[in-house]
Amino acid sequence: MEQMSILEARLYLDRARVDLLAAKSNIQQGFHGVAISRAYYAMFYAASALLASKGLSRSKHSGVHSAFGEQFVKAGLIEPEYARMLINAFDSRLDADYEADFTAGREVAETVLDDAKKFVARIERYLQEIGLI
Numbered sequence: 511m512e513q514m515s516i517l518e519a520r521l522y523l524d525r526a527r528v529d530l531l532a533a534k535s536n537i538q539q540g541f542h543g544v545a546i547s548r549a550y551y552a553m554f555y556a557a558s559a560l561l562a563s564k565g566l567s568r569s570k571h572s573g574v575h576s577a578f579g580e581q582f583v584k585a586g587l588i589e590p591e592y593a594r595m596l597i598n599a600f601d602s603r604l605d606a607d608y609e610a611d612f613t614a615g616r617e618v619a620e621t622v623l624d625d626a627k628k629f630v631a632r633i634e635r636y637l638q639e640i641g642l643i
Contacts, residue, residue, distance in 0.1 A: 515565045519642055522559035526552045526630050533623045542614035543606035549619070549626035550603035553596050556633040560588075563642055571600060582636075592632055595625040 529552035536545035554571065557578040561567055564581060568574045575596060582588040599622050605612045637643045 519559040519562035522555045526555040542619035545619040546606040546622045549623045550599040552626045553629045556630045
């Protein structure tokens with residue numbers, strides 16, 4: 511694997527970890543919509559780290575979701591429930607960021623954050639298994 515791909519994957523994973531912390535902090539402060547957004551982005555960056563581990567990148571959210579599904583879920587490297595977590599978090603993020611009448615509750619934010627923690631942990635485990643981290 512090319513050194514730049516390894517570095518990029520690690521940088522994306524670092525961003526994912528920071529966004530998990532930001533989501534937790536935002537929940538504690540009562541900023542549930544922001545927490546949902548940050549939790550989703552933790553997942554997005556973790557998925558981007560996986561793509562980078564194969565020398566791949568996508569510029570759009572839909573491209574990352576699709577490539578994650580094709581390269582990792584359909585290939586049997588990552589379990590299908592993680593693809594569902596990513597899409598559910600994305601949908602929640604769209605609501606939180608763009609729906610004027612959306613009121614994010616603590617329970618929804620905590621659910622998305624819990625999924626994000628599981629997602630990032632699973633990606634970290636995979637990257638450890640292949641010797642990237």
